[in-house]
Amino acid sequence: MRAVVFEGFGELAEVREVPRPEPADHGVVVRVEATGLCRSDWHAWQGHDPDVALPHVPGHELAGVVEEVGPRVTRWRPGDRVTAPFVCACGACPACAAGDQQVCERQTQPGFTHWGSFAQYVALDHADVNLVAVPAGLSFATAASLGCRFATAYRAVVQQGRVAAGEWVAVHGCGGVGLSAVMIAAAAGARVVAVDVSPKALELAERFGATRCIDASATPAPTARASTTPAPTAPDTAAAVREATDGGAHLSLDALGSPATCAASVNGLRRRGRHVQVGLLPSATGTTPVPMARAIALELELLGSHGMAAHAYPELLRLVAAGALRPDLLVTSTVPLAAAPGALAAMGTAPGAGVTVIEPWS
Template sequence: MKAAVFTGPRGKIEFSDVPMPMIGESDALIRITACGVCRSDWHIWNGDWEWVFADPSRPMILGHEAGGVVTAIGKGVTSVAVGDRVTTPFGHACGRCGQCLRGHQNRCERMFFPSIQESGGWAEYMVVRDADLNAIRLPDNVDDLAAAALGCRYMTAFQAVRDRGALKGGETIAVVGCGAVGLAAIEVASALGGRVIAIDIDDSRLERAKELGAFAIVNSRATSPFDTGAAIKAHTRDHQGAEICVDAVGGAVTFQSAFYGLQKGGRLVAIGMTGKEDNGVIPLPIDICVMNELSVCGCSGIPVHGYDELLALVAGGKLHPAALVSRTIKLSEVEQALHDIETFNATGYIVINDMTC
């Protein structure tokens, strides 16, 4: 099969023929119809996250935002059949550990990551491990581009706003960073009745945020995190701050900008993970956190049961993940897409929808 193969940090992505993957009794093989090129893929290609993950085996096929059609199943699989259209979480849960049994499959103690422990979706075919849990059947009116968008950034944004941030209608939520996951968070928050403030350093992204429902925008290019926080507060009731702030980038500047924008008792949800500038460690103004009774939490993916509500909103036309796809490319064009992500020369989602060339 054709695949785009990662050869090492900042190395060439080789477009080549590789062996077809094998499935076990509990697995499914899917023919990829669309797969995103995510900033997480860029981080792996850039050699980041040694402080979180072991280095991926090399050579490796990246790609973790996959949608496709089931072409084969193991004899133990009962929830999907050949011909079903599916998406899959970016991490495959085991379904048997304590976290999974409590319904937190996105916190699985034995999480299996395509792109890191096994080949991912930048190929014609991909294996979905424990398919009864991790192969998510798609409604007929959810298209292939939406399926790819749902695999990582969009579903994480949904979980961040709906569950971890616990947004209630009428609350103000500030989203720092209007990249792909930030724009998804803005659309989700607006659809759920939030009053959204969008923060970014790029005016074109801020204009897109307004189209997706943000009632106020802040360009933070020339401001400190404290001043960005003050600018967020200026758009809130009585200038007291937002009930929820989301760091949709990952890094000291964006995290602290979100932190300083909170009202007393506010909630900060961190989605983005850091790069080499921070190496996984960000200073937290802990005295303000204590005095103002602030809550800080992370968000990584979504439990499998969370897809039901998310897909219902997409199928019902309340959310439009495919509309965030700004560009579709061929599999052989992946390396250029990574460079575009690196230079922030990409707004929205880049999705591969031709796996043969």
């Protein structure tokens, strides 16, 4: 099969012929019809994930058709249209038994723990636990975006963030997951403040329901702060959010994943507000400074969100089928496999707006 392969972290990947995967006894091989290009793929390419071994095929947002099934698979057959969460759970550990497959103790992740979906075929483990049927009316490109960004945003906003109608929700970083969060929060009746440095991203955020948009590159530098906030850093987007929301957001998400956006999200909350960390936070030391003094003083909640279990998809799919959520509108670019290496490299400096989907057979 043809696949995108990189031999060294940060080195330009290339499309080459590699062996097709074989299904595990409990797994399947899926013919990939569409796969999303996500910032997490860029992190894998940069070497930020310890599970990635070289040479490597990235890709974890996918949709396609079951090609082969292992002998222990009972629910799926060749020809089934499917997608899957990027966390493939084991189905047997205590976390899975509690329904928390998104934090499975023995999880596998295509594109991280093994070769991923920037390829014509991909292997997925524990298929009976992890596969999700793709309705006939849902395109593969739209279904692929559900596996990481849209489903992750849905859980972050609705389940972890506990969004309520009328609340102010701040979204820091309006890439694929951030725009998904904007759309989901707005559909829930919240008032959304979108924060980004890209005018195109903010334009899309407004289109998807943001009440206010803040250009983080144009906000003034912060002045001296009280002891409940960290030392002044670059543009004071937190102050802009507090002003736009008359005192701070009830719920705020860092959908990018950087020390600056994490701190801005926490600092932009009102008393007893809720911060949800969605974007990955790699750093040289392995830790990221968080304004905990403010969290204590204002009794803030600091939460993480790590994808969404397959069993939670039906509620999301019902909202998509009803037209209440439109993940199809987030797909702004579709490219062939040959364009994937360059698009992956560009994620670090020019990620573009919306979601880019790769079609491995084009």
